[in-house]
Every structure is written in C-alpha cells, then in structure tokens.
Amino acid sequence: MDKVTPDEIAAVIGKINPLYPAKDKSLNAELCRVLSYLDAPQVVSKTIGLMKATQTQTIAYDKEMLDRHEYGKNILKMMSNTPNSLNIHYAYSLRQVQNGWTLEDRKYYFGWLNETLEKSGGKSFSGYIRAIRKDAIDHLPAKDATAVSWLLGEIAGVDLSKLPMAKGPGVAWTVDSAMKHFNTDLKGRSFNNGKKMFAAGRCVACHRFEGSGGYSGPDLGSLGNRYSIRDILVAICEPSQSISEQYQASVVTLKDGGSVSGRIIYKNDKEIALATNPFNFADLDKSPIANVKKVEPSQISMMPPGMIFSMNKDELKDLVAYLISAGNPKHPAFDKN
Ligand code: HEC
Known part of the structure; x- marks a missing residue:
C-alpha cells in the first residue's frame, strides 16, 4: 500500500527480526517475505543460512500408479530431479534486497540459481527461475556485479565463428618482443581496428568492455587506469603468471x-x-x-595464451590503444599526429 516511513520500517523490523528464523517453515516463508520487503539488514545472511540447510521436499506420490501411465512417466522423471521449492521462495524474496550481502552470499545465491536452472519443473519452470535471476541481476550494485560477473552470464557465449580475423602475418609475441613497439607514446592508432582486434583475439568472448562481451574473465573497461602497457602485455602473453x-x-x-x-x-x-x-x-x-x-x-589461467598470435604489430598496437582508451575514441592514442 502506501510507502512506509523509515520509523515504521525500523519498528516492524525490531519486532519481527528476532522471530526469524522460526522453527516453522510456513512462518519462515512469511517472515522472509516481509523482512525482504523492508530490506532488513540481517535478512540476507539469515535466509542464505536457511537456503543452505533446507532439504528438498519430495511430494508424496504413488510411484506404482504413475509408472503405469504414459504421462505419469514424465512426472516421475521430473520427480527424480525436483527443485527445492522453499528455496525458490527464498531466492524470489531476496532478489531485490540491497542490504547486508557479503560476497560469499552473492556467490551462493547466484550459484544456487544456476544450479536450479538445471533442475526439472513444469514447462515454464526455467522461465520463472530466469526471471528471478534477471531481476536479481538488475538490482545488483555495479561493484558486486564485477565480483560475481562469472556467475551472471547468459552463459551462452559469443558465436566464435562470426568473429573477424586479424590480417597478420601473425607473430608468436612475447612480452619483450611486443614491448619494443611501445617505447614511444601511442599515437595515430585506429579505434575501429582496435575494436575489431578485441573481437579477432576473441577477448570479447570472455571479457566485457563498454558494457558488452562475455563474463568468464574480468571487465576490462578500466584497464587503462589500473595497468601499464607492460602489465597488459604480461596479462595477455603470460596469463598464468598472476591470476586474480x-x-x-x-x-x-x-x-x-x-x-x-x-x-x-x-x-x-x-x-x-x-x-x-x-x-x-x-x-x-x-x-x-x-x-x-x-x-x-588451479595454477593455470582459464585465459588461453597466444590470443594475439594472429596479429601483426600494427594490429597489436591498435588493440592496446583500444584497451587503454576505455572505449573513448577521443583518447590521445587515436590522435592523428
Ligand atoms: C577464453 C577466455 C579468455 C579469452 C579469449 C581472453 N581472456 Fe583475458 N582473461 C580471461 C580470464 C579468465 C582472466 C582472469 C584470470 C587471469 O588473470 O588469468 C583474464 C585476464 C585478463 C587480463 C588481466 C585483467 C585483470 O584485471 O587482472 C587482461 C588484461 C586480459 N585478460 C586481456 C585479454 C585480451 C586483450 C584478450 C584478447 C586478445 C583476452 N584477454 C582473451 C579469459 C580470457
């Protein structure tokens, strides 16, 4: 109904927070719903605790009877991989809560949703779980999104066969051989070709940049502020040297x-x-x-080495200019002189 005032919120939280979690499942479901709506500071940690402890409830059914029927066989198949329905309620309640998440909670939460997407339900089941997941992602603050980005991908990757190719001729680049081309300030590079190389080197399949790309690696949007060119080349040529x-x-x-x-x-x-x-x-x-x-x-990075081996020196320079530009075509590396 009407918006609640902060005082009212605090008063209600003060009353019902001590009751949660209760022993009774139905009571917990309602307490969680209300505390989540009020964005109570402890609702996340308490609810994640419950999600970890809640056992999947199997519904009583007559196996023998179902076994005899064509449609019953489908039901049995579904029953053998039933989702944890109480946890779906918890996940649904928490989807917009802003307060009190630790990184571990986030990991558990999105990991649980991903796991549940693998379960069987009715025909619309995965659609509903996806909707909860999407809403949760939409309410995720940017800093947390970065930390759990690898759990958020719509996981289907970029179509690798559609990515452009570098012209070459390629070079088996090492940090030292590449560094020779970066002794002077980058000037006159091509923004568009750098962007193309970001795709040709398949970086786009695993890294986000300017809001698009894959999720298996870190967002590279702010790379230019964090890394020198040498650091960038080390990360590309020797991915396993330091793994975040x-x-x-x-x-x-x-x-x-x-x-x-x-x-x-x-x-x-x-x-x-x-x-x-x-x-x-x-x-x-x-x-x-x-x-x-x-x-x-693992001591081995999931980033394959050699992603820039198809590029010639100009293509590599355009790629590096693009990376340090944070996607800004007006960056000095693209100035004509
Ligand atoms: C198959 C996936 C994959 C591809 C393709 C890939 N990367 Fe990575 N990359 C990763 C992963 C995973 C990490 C994080 C683990 C690590 O540090 O090795 C990473 C780390 C990095 C880092 C370090 C970032 C940081 O914040 O520490 C840089 C820079 C980087 N990649 C650049 C690139 C560039 C440029 C390309 C394309 C030429 C590329 N990557 C292609 C998966 C990939």
Whole structure:
C-alpha cells in the first residue's frame, strides 16, 4: 500500500527480526517475505543460512500408479530431479534486497540459481527461475556485479565463428618482443581496428568492455587506469603468471583416477559442477561428491595464451590503444599526429 516511513520500517523490523528464523517453515516463508520487503539488514545472511540447510521436499506420490501411465512417466522423471521449492521462495524474496550481502552470499545465491536452472519443473519452470535471476541481476550494485560477473552470464557465449580475423602475418609475441613497439607514446592508432582486434583475439568472448562481451574473465573497461602497457602485455602473453583470485579455476581430483579443471559453478552435497570451457560456461562437467578426492585452486589461467598470435604489430598496437582508451575514441592514442 502506501510507502512506509523509515520509523515504521525500523519498528516492524525490531519486532519481527528476532522471530526469524522460526522453527516453522510456513512462518519462515512469511517472515522472509516481509523482512525482504523492508530490506532488513540481517535478512540476507539469515535466509542464505536457511537456503543452505533446507532439504528438498519430495511430494508424496504413488510411484506404482504413475509408472503405469504414459504421462505419469514424465512426472516421475521430473520427480527424480525436483527443485527445492522453499528455496525458490527464498531466492524470489531476496532478489531485490540491497542490504547486508557479503560476497560469499552473492556467490551462493547466484550459484544456487544456476544450479536450479538445471533442475526439472513444469514447462515454464526455467522461465520463472530466469526471471528471478534477471531481476536479481538488475538490482545488483555495479561493484558486486564485477565480483560475481562469472556467475551472471547468459552463459551462452559469443558465436566464435562470426568473429573477424586479424590480417597478420601473425607473430608468436612475447612480452619483450611486443614491448619494443611501445617505447614511444601511442599515437595515430585506429579505434575501429582496435575494436575489431578485441573481437579477432576473441577477448570479447570472455571479457566485457563498454558494457558488452562475455563474463568468464574480468571487465576490462578500466584497464587503462589500473595497468601499464607492460602489465597488459604480461596479462595477455603470460596469463598464468598472476591470476586474480576471483577468476581462479579449480582442479578437482577424482577418486577413480583423473581430474577435471575449471570454474566451480556450484557445489552441493551430491555433486560439484565445473565450467571447463571458458568460451561457454553453460557447458558443465558434473562429478558426484562421493567420487571427489580433493579440490584445489588451479595454477593455470582459464585465459588461453597466444590470443594475439594472429596479429601483426600494427594490429597489436591498435588493440592496446583500444584497451587503454576505455572505449573513448577521443583518447590521445587515436590522435592523428
Ligand atoms: C577464453 C577466455 C579468455 C579469452 C579469449 C581472453 N581472456 Fe583475458 N582473461 C580471461 C580470464 C579468465 C582472466 C582472469 C584470470 C587471469 O588473470 O588469468 C583474464 C585476464 C585478463 C587480463 C588481466 C585483467 C585483470 O584485471 O587482472 C587482461 C588484461 C586480459 N585478460 C586481456 C585479454 C585480451 C586483450 C584478450 C584478447 C586478445 C583476452 N584477454 C582473451 C579469459 C580470457
């Protein structure tokens, strides 16, 4: 109804916050709904705690009867992979809450939604989960969006076959051989060609820049403020030299031999799912937890080396100018003289 005043909000939170969480599930569902609406400071941590503890409830059904019927078989199939419906309510309630998120909460929240998208429901199920996820992404402050960007992608990647190609001839660039071309200030570079190289080097498939691009790597929009040209070249030529923690991949060693490496998209008491292909985070490799021996951070970057090997020196210079320009065609690197 009418907008509540800050005093009223504080008074209501003061009354009902101590009651949450309660022992009763239905009560928790309502308390969560109201506290989320009021943006109560502790509703996120309490609710994420509940989401972690809530077991999927199976609905009572007659397996034998369903088994006999053609349509019943579909229902059984769905039942074998049912989502956690109470948690859907919690995720829905939290989608617009602004207060009290830690980075861990955000990771859990979006990881949970991604995991749930893999579940079966009715025909519209994934559409509703996607809508909750979209609303949550729309309400995410920019700084948090950067930190969990790899969980937000609409994960389908850029169509690699449609990307332009560099003219070349290519060079097996090293930091030193590339640096030779950056001894003097960058001048007279081409903005449009730099942008084209950002696509030709497939950077666009994994990095956001000027608001578009993929999510498996960091947003490169502010690179020019943070990095020298040498740092940029090191990041491109030797990606595994320093890996930012947020983007670090993991290696999962399996009990029955072998290992899988990639970004952990979710982990629950049954399975662990890794995105093994940085070009397509929808491609999940799942292993049963029972078969996991250990999980360790990977020392190898998910960014492949050699992404600039198809470029000649002018193309490389245009790319670097584009990166340091933060997408501004008026940057001095593009001045004609
Ligand atoms: C297949 C995905 C992928 C492609 C393609 C890719 N990158 Fe990356 N990049 C990553 C990931 C993941 C990281 C973060 C992990 C790391 O630091 O190695 C990263 C890190 C970086 C960093 C360091 C950023 C920082 O904030 O520390 C730079 C700079 C960079 N990439 C530039 C590029 C450029 C330029 C291209 C194209 C020529 C490119 N990348 C292509 C995935 C990719």
